[in-house]
Amino acid sequence: MVLHTESRKDQSCLIVHGPDQPGIVAAVAALVTRNRGNIVSLDQYSSDPSSGDFFQRVVLNRPDLAAAMPEIEADLARTLTPLGLSWTLTDRSIPKRMAILVSTSDHCLLELLWRHRRGELPVTIPMVISNHTNTAEDVRAFGVPFFHVPSAGPDKAAAEAQILKLLEGNVDFVVLARYMQILSPGFLDAVSVPLINIHHSFLPAFVGAAPYRKAKERGVKLIGATSHYVTNDVDEGPIIEQDVARVTHGHSALDLQARGAYVERAVLSRAVQWHAEDRVIRHGNQTIVF
């Protein structure tokens, strides 16, 4: 873990992905060296050493990085494209822009705002959008704009259009921090940035509504929370992080909900941090987390 407060000046994150083959690491490392970069950290994974998919994350340091980016990108295109590899190169000194969507529950929202204020999340937060107003004052106390977009009434499409208009061009990813509306496929198509959700159960157990009530009814001895990318299949997207907490017969469904809130905010925070640091790579319906 590198804290946001440490300098990320002149640091870049390179993600490489494609068919595994001998020599990729050497090719990438040579490219970094000939562009006067130094490898700060390096992770790689191959889904199958003989014929699988290859994934690599390299954090590199290079004096005057901003000026050299086009040059490095051209070299990456020359070197990796012939090998069938795709890649992204990001300047780590530029934080990602994160919007938060929330309903009435404040625990995940406040945790993100508070970790951000501590300098632990490498993001900016241009806006919080809610279909309720109860969190407005708290959000603005953190210096973050708050927009109220009611979801009540038949015209869900209008609300989604309004949200899209607010997000468009202004954010790099969206966090659903207990946003209790199901977003339409049309919205998910149009939004064009990743969405991260927190589901209040240990998926795939207790998909859908009221997982704590279901957990109480089933008599489980652990409850959990799952953070995942949002897809058109509710609660079925690629899982980024999960965790659990121990419960007993003595806990009511309300107790499970209260205890679960602490698991939710921890799990969502880790997922957001890893996404913001380009540590998470989607691979089909799974994730590689470096």
Add this chain to the structure above:
Amino acid sequence: MVLHTESRKDQSCLIVHGPDQPGIVAAVAALVTRNRGNIVSLDQYSSDPSSGDFFQRVVLNRPDLAAAMPEIEADLARTLTPLGLSWTLTDRSIPKRMAILVSTSDHCLLELLWRHRRGELPVTIPMVISNHTNTAEDVRAFGVPFFHVPSAGPDKAAAEAQILKLLEGNVDFVVLARYMQILSPGFLDAVSVPLINIHHSFLPAFVGAAPYRKAKERGVKLIGATSHYVTNDVDEGPIIEQDVARVTHGHSALDLQARGAYVERAVLSRAVQWHAEDRVIRHGNQTIVF
């Protein structure tokens, strides 16, 4: 936790269950006192203080317990039956008799045999039954009889009848320590003692066969194991204990299976210990674990 190796002489475990009402604790405590017993430990739970079910577990000490049991039982009948309460009184110096059914995987079996040898499980093990023979030598090295009852072939009923004949009158409960056969409703009716199973997933996630393969496909970040009482609905019985272990994208389905084995043996061991110590009370499809 009281270790089996500590003396349980003259100790008795009283379980009381029924409709909650004021004065139960006082009635039971007075009964213990007037029978010259001392309360060693006491746990209670009410599913709803106003109109719920009441559950109590009392460990009591009484000189010359064995001789006094009939007298105490008569007092219990006089005192608790009028209140609509049911009860069981067991002599803790008499260990429960536990049979183990197993297929080829030895990790849960050996863990139970070994914990028993250490004196940590208050049971005797009159027999291990398997539909395979690979564990026979290990089992007999612990001084425990091993019976081979093959399950192959069309005549499942005959195999079950043979198992029933071995168990009948000889055991107080049965542990399925990775026994990979589904027992018929007829068997479950006839066996007339509790059966404890270990399922290799975090139920209700991944019910049924091949949970580790399913877990790999879903891309979960934690795997789990669940021990539960066996009912006619496969993997749906009351849960006694569950636990999880962290996994990553780098683990194959085979890795999950290897790591999961350690969660399975720990979870099953705790469930068996608690059952053997009369700490688990079934309540509908849930359990109270004191």
Add this chain to the structure above:
Amino acid sequence: MVLHTESRKDQSCLIVHGPDQPGIVAAVAALVTRNRGNIVSLDQYSSDPSSGDFFQRVVLNRPDLAAAMPEIEADLARTLTPLGLSWTLTDRSIPKRMAILVSTSDHCLLELLWRHRRGELPVTIPMVISNHTNTAEDVRAFGVPFFHVPSAGPDKAAAEAQILKLLEGNVDFVVLARYMQILSPGFLDAVSVPLINIHHSFLPAFVGAAPYRKAKERGVKLIGATSHYVTNDVDEGPIIEQDVARVTHGHSALDLQARGAYVERAVLSRAVQWHAEDRVIRHGNQTIVF
């Protein structure tokens, strides 16, 4: 766990402590019954069944409790004093008054304020006192008075006197939520209410200053936090709760501090909740936590 938001009207918590002997449970239960109370929950522990110390916590429900308290207390005195037992009876509808002392770190402070606002801590917070001013605005946003008592300069005694004056008669316990001043024996004598501290290590490892730096130097693989009652021996008081988090060689001392903050706030919150619910009994330099 009973949530603060559930009604505690007419509920009382009885703590009994003294030499173990047969019949205590029966005597207490009979007392509750004859005072028209109902036992909601009951926990007990004996340090040694034959000649040890006995501890019991009983939550009881009684219509018109407030009016009946003197009567019940008189009965307790008649019943328990002859047995050499001491006891306290508290009205659970009256929350304890908690002061928080803090220096510059806000993570434990904000966690307590926020859990209190959620209704999860059965306390009132009449004041936060700090030797710095950086948290003043946050504290007051929660509607809680903030007092600045600087500790700089040679006159520590004057600062302590000022704090004592603020606390006197206004609080039932004090939480040191990362208060980086060592309080004098004179202060601890005079304050006359319990003080709960959070130490940022897994005690007894890394007593004293800079535990994260020491942890990094020792190369531990887990870091921890410990909440304990304050005594004249720094970091040696009775432990209420502890927890840990996994770290690796890749974490700097600063990383340990950042990760540790989340363990600290969780551990302190649980300790405060349990103390506020009269779940913690001091026994020499140890605690019984029911």
Add this chain to the structure above:
Amino acid sequence: MVLHTESRKDQSCLIVHGPDQPGIVAAVAALVTRNRGNIVSLDQYSSDPSSGDFFQRVVLNRPDLAAAMPEIEADLARTLTPLGLSWTLTDRSIPKRMAILVSTSDHCLLELLWRHRRGELPVTIPMVISNHTNTAEDVRAFGVPFFHVPSAGPDKAAAEAQILKLLEGNVDFVVLARYMQILSPGFLDAVSVPLINIHHSFLPAFVGAAPYRKAKERGVKLIGATSHYVTNDVDEGPIIEQDVARVTHGHSALDLQARGAYVERAVLSRAVQWHAEDRVIRHGNQTIVF
């Protein structure tokens, strides 16, 4: 985690260590490529990107590895020595030879023997040495030679000399699986292979004898175990792995010991596995665990 049961034929593990400097990764990767190897996995760590120590672990695959080893080693010497880097290259198809020293407690010993039989530990076990005889039968049932070297009496030097004679030339590392004798500095000098110990506490808490009794006296809420390399300073060597288990006031020192045994065997097993897979690098009094 790669299971031992997977083929390690033609796999080699390269450890590189020395002063950090730009281009090391590229140099190593190019070397692997020009020797017709493929990088299977790669981990690296730098204690300080500007002027720190650099550590790298590369698992590589190369057809006909055994024949090519001298050639690769020569290339490593040509390439890395000028950069001030040290390195080791090991053939992963050759398991390390592990001796186990044990006293009377069998839990760590049996866990290692049993994991080895399952094919999870990439080692051979040429011998178990004990100063007692109670585990002899169990050990030999696993097909492992057992040697009894009594430690009683004044002539500790003679016992150590006998152990040295048994180990000499026959083992690559030694595991102290609850061996309750302190080995002399002379023995540690002479043995010339790494020794891994399991200490039954969360170091640096409770150094020395009787940690469970000390833990009970201090009233901790978690107990732990620590596996570390043995140095002349008892319980002060580089830590490989640690873990904890939750305990309560209700557990006696004997209960702590019983619960702790399960933490000990898990912690030691992981430490042994990681050492056997060349995942652990000593760095002063700390370890890098890849």
